Amino acid sequence: MKRSAKILTAALAAAVALSAAALLIAPSRAVTARIYLDGELFAQIDLSAVEEPYTLAVGAGNTVLVERGRISMLEADCPDKLCVRHGAASPLSPVVCLPNRVEIDVEGDNPGGADIITGGAMQ
Amino acid sequence: MKVKKLCHLALLSAAALVIFVAEAQIPVLFGIPGIKPGLANIIVLIALLSYGPGGAGAVLAVKLVLGSAFSSSPASFIYSAAGGILALAVMILLRRVFGEKQTWALSAFGAVAHNTGQLLAASVVLGTSKILLYFPVLLISGAVTGAFTGLCAQLALPLVRKAFYGSGR
Numbered sequence: 502m503k504r505s506a507k508i509l510t511a512a513l514a515a516a517v518a519l520s521a522a523a524l525l526i527a528p529s530r531a532v533t534a535r536i537y538l539d540g541e542l543f544a545q546i547d548l549s550a551v552e553e554p555y556t557l558a559v560g561a562g563n564t565v566l567v568e569r570g571r572i573s574m575l576e577a578d579c580p581d582k583l584c585v586r587h588g589a590a591s592p593l594s595p596v597v598c599l600p601n602r603v604e605i606d607v608e609g610d611n612p613g614g615a616d617i618i619t620g621g622a623m624q
Numbered sequence: 625m626k627v628k629k630l631c632h633l634a635l636l637s638a639a640a641l642v643i644f645v646a647e648a649q650i651p652v653l654f655g656i657p658g659i660k661p662g663l664a665n666i667i668v669l670i671a672l673l674s675y676g677p678g679g680a681g682a683v684l685a686v687k688l689v690l691g692s693a694f695s696s697s698p699a700s701f702i703y704s705a706a707g708g709i710l711a712l713a714v715m716i717l718l719r720r721v722f723g724e725k726q727t728w729a730l731s732a733f734g735a736v737a738h739n740t741g742q743l744l745a746a747s748v749v750l751g752t753s754k755i756l757l758y759f760p761v762l763l764i765s766g767a768v769t770g771a772f773t774g775l776c777a778q779l780a781l782p783l784v785r786k787a788f789y790g791s792g793r
Contacts, residue, residue, distance in 0.1 A: 510729045520760035
């Protein structure tokens with residue numbers, strides 16, 4: 502392997518590591534949260550306007566914790582608790598409780614941006 | 625252009641197109657737009673390594689034009705073209721740096737360039753620079769998927785040469 506090839510590959514690996522670190526450290530910029538129950542909009546919350554953290558019961562089995570700029574599943578009566586362990590919802594990873602058909606989506610400060618791209622642009 | 629070369633490039637273009645159309649049927653992975661394996665690049669890479677920039681450019685052009693005709697919206701042509709052309713340009717520039725045993729690394733650079741081109745095109749078309757925040761995600765996915773497709777090309781190349789020339793050359 503040539504020296505220049507080694508340097509370039511190392512630089513790419515470093516860039517990947519940096520990006521991964523940035524993604525892990527970056528605060529979730531959640532602004533608008535939407536909670537869906539059985540596929541229907543159950544609640545829409547402006548997370549930037551939340552003063553005090555509060556909990557919200559969604560359906561029979563789920564409790565959502567709403568905080569400023571952050572939303573997560575606090576409790577669920579399903580056996581696996583995947584949604585509770587998921588932590589806060591982020592624009593790229595919504596919280597989903599499959600057994601109870603509850604989904605929490607969040608949007609960052611660029612509403613619609615992701616939707617426009619998903620709409621076929623980058624396919 | 626020799627008939628043999630023409631036939632080989634036509635075969636590679638057809639293969640790239642089939643892979644491209646088949647891959648378009650796979651739903652978006654991980655729910656993140658822009659992340660996909662990019663398997664058709666295996667073929668572009670093979671064309672680059674066996675027929676140089678001209679051959680790879682021809683295969684890419686066929687894949688881009690017919691690919692956007694066969695699948696999704698015509699608007700996606702801009703993104704595919706921006707990504708594909710930038711990726712090929714970077715791989716042409718770097719191809720002398722990396723030996724054939726490091727095709728996987730060459731391909732990783734190509735894939736990152738592809739994602740960069742798509743993202744830049746998207747930010748121009750959508751008139752917003754905020755989506756450039758996707759760059760870290762696309763950098764990681766490009767490096768991973770690019771290395772994978774590059775490894776595929778690296779392993780397939782001797783077989784393709786054998787089929788084309790009757791020996792490993």
